[in-house]
Amino acid sequence: MGRIFEVRKSTMFARWDRMAKQFTRIGKDIAIAVKAAGPDPENNPALRRCIVNAKAVNMPKDRVEAAIKRAMGKDKTDYEEVVYEGYAPHGIAIMVDTATDNTTRTVANVRTHFNKCGGSLGNSGSVAFMFNRVGEFKVKNAGQDLEELELELIDAGLEEIGEDSEGNIIIRAAFTEFGNMSKALEDKGLEVISSELKRIPANVVELSEEQAKEVLELVDRLEQDDDVQAVFHNLK
Structure with missing residues (x-):
């Protein structure tokens, strides 16, 4: 039973790690898209693409919005x-x-x-x-x-x-x-x-x-x- 739990826990952590990396990569894509054409998805096809891809990997809406705000802020990463x-x-x-x-x-x-x-x-x-x-x-x-x-x-x-x-x-x-x-x-x-x-x-x-x-x-x-x-x- 303990071995099964260890395997399941390992699989769960691997999934979380993969999801975290996907979120990080989409966050960078959002920063690049906002810098290039602004924060309005209606006028920014690249940002719309990022939002669609975020939805595909179940990235929470509030994290997407936070990434857009970060990309507009003074302390944004270029x-x-x-x-x-x-x-x-x-x-x-x-x-x-x-x-x-x-x-x-x-x-x-x-x-x-x-x-x-x-x-x-x-x-x-x-x-x-x-x-x-x-x-x-x-x-x-x-x-x-x-x-x-x-x-x-x-x-x-x-x-x-x-x-x-x-x-x-x-x-x-x-x-x-x-x-x-x-x-x-x-x-x-x-x-x-x-x-x-x-x-x-x-x-x-x-x-x-x-x-x-x-x-x-x-x-x-x-x-x-x-x-x-x-x-x-x-x-x-």
Whole structure:
């Protein structure tokens, strides 16, 4: 009985830790969005995206509002978005999106993660050409006809449309069309569950289970870093 309790407690703490990291990352996204275009979601598509994503991870409304107020205050933290590129073991390309108030700390930490896992931090542009930056929207499937929806969204920059394993509609648009697609989905009254800017690899690399484990160890270390917002790779 004691062992079962320990396992459940460990799982619960891991879930809380993951939720805390999600809240922190969304808080940084809110700060960046408010700094760029103000605190009014009606006039700030990036902030609207943050609020939608906060809802998707069950971030309390009062925490979202507090993050917006903090971003407007005198003691606000100014975050800089910095992208790092490199290689994991076995030649797997890695891109790391960060939001930091101390780039010296962040680059040192990111380099340490790469080095400890047998990878190497590269220069800007060293692997970016292997990825396409897109806006990805997860939309609630309310029985829409995907073919009809595809035709309706082409003018908003649609590149791909499909369904995920849970039956939600996944829509991808070019990075430069993110705002247009967001508005088009709003205008159609579609329920957007989450929206993200992603880096999709043009080609993927298949490794053995043991080799993939080494790569994923680096990915996990990077994702646990407080300054890291997202990690992308071309491992199949």
